[in-house]
Amino acid sequence: MSDExxxxxxxxxxxxxxxxxxxNGMNLDIPRGKVTSIIGFSGTGKSVLLKHILGILKPTSGTIEVLGRDLQKMSMPELIELRTKLGVSFQYSALFDDMTVMENVCFPLREHRFSLGQKQWEEIAARKLGQVGMESKHFHKLPSELSGGMRKRVALARALALDPEILLYDEPTTGLDPILTEVVDDLIHNTHKNHAGSTSVVVSHDLFAAFRLSDYIVMLDKGGVLLAGTQDEFHKSKNELVMKFLSKGLKQG
Ligand SMILES: Nc1ncnc2c1ncn2[C@@H]1O[C@H](COP(=O)(O)OP(=O)(O)O)[C@@H](O)[C@H]1O
Ligand SMILES: [Mg+2]
Known part of the structure; x- marks a missing residue:
């Protein structure tokens, strides 16, 4: 059961x-192997929820199980080990400005796969960069020399470096123009498809992107889950707030 x-x-x-x-008493199961979008107005606790899943924030009460492990029952080294199974891509690419593209992607490998050594780190990093469509001519550039779209790709390659079982994206397309938004949505979609069995969790204010991208949608409101289900279930919902979102979309506020 917990396998799913x-x-x-x-x-x-x-x-x-x-x-x-x-x-405020949230209950939620995020299915394994699928793409789940978490939506809701600004300030509804989406990022706070992600930080609990990552073990960065501690709950006031309640439990969080990630890949079958209860976070509060884990020691710090166990938590660090579990975090290597989670890849995170935050709203701002958060690359290290003074490191090249290659060094950025090698960073988690250097930290967690120390025994492999430089040559293998670079091989893995080059493969990950290839998967997200970065050409090798950019590998030795600094983030400041790249376009916004390329920085997103590098951040995603870095998140993929350790072959995570769960990929978490916090507002991956917020602030991007429509064309780049589509590129990033495609990137998330293809990344999920290319990593068999991986679980993707996308926090988004874009309801329509959520519908395009995900198998399962969770809408937060007032510190809890307002509705969790498929696109179909959202369309069938008689909940007033859900209906409002469906007619107007979710404006970022
Ligand atoms: N570290 C913090 N300390 C105090 N309040 C916080 C902290 N992080 C988030 N909050 C508050 O929690 C609420 C939800 O924030 P957040 O999860 O960032 O919203 P969003 O759904 O837009 O991602 C906001 O009111 C925010 O001010
Ligand atoms: Mg947020």
Missing amino acids: VAVRIRDLKKSFDGKDYVL
Whole structure:
């Protein structure tokens, strides 16, 4: 049973100040091997949820299981090991500005696959960069010498370096023009297809991209899950907020 669930969240509560709850008793199963989009208005706790899945934030109460492991029962070294199975791509590419493209992608390998050595790190990095459509002539450039789209590709290649089982994207297309948005959506789609069995979790304010990309959509509201289901289930929903989102789309606010 738990084999089919990549992330299991039970009664998750998070308050930063002890008064207001950003997450207020959230229950959620993110299916393994699929693309799940998490949508909701700005400030509904999407990024806070992702940070709990990564073990960066600690819950006020409740449980988070990632790949069958209860995060709160894990030691720091175990948590670090588990994190190597999670690839993260944040809204801003967050590349190291003073490292070349190649050095950026080698970085996680150097940290977690130390025994392989430089030659193999570079081979793996070159393969990952190839998978996201980066040509080798760019490998020795600095991020400042690349276009926004290329920086996204490098960030994704770095997230893929350790062959993660779960890929998490936080607003991967926010602030991008429509053409680049489509490129990044395709990149997410193809990356998922090319990594058999991998689980992708995409936080997005773009409902229509969520429909295009994902098998499963989770809509957050008031610190919990308003609706989780397929595109079809969203279209059939009689929930007023869901219907409003469907007619207007989700404006980023
Ligand atoms: N480290 C923090 N300390 C205090 N409040 C925070 C922190 N991180 C997020 N919040 C608050 O939690 C709420 C949800 O934030 P977030 O998850 O970033 O929203 P979004 O859905 O837009 O990603 C916001 O009100 C935000 O101000
Ligand atoms: Mg956010």
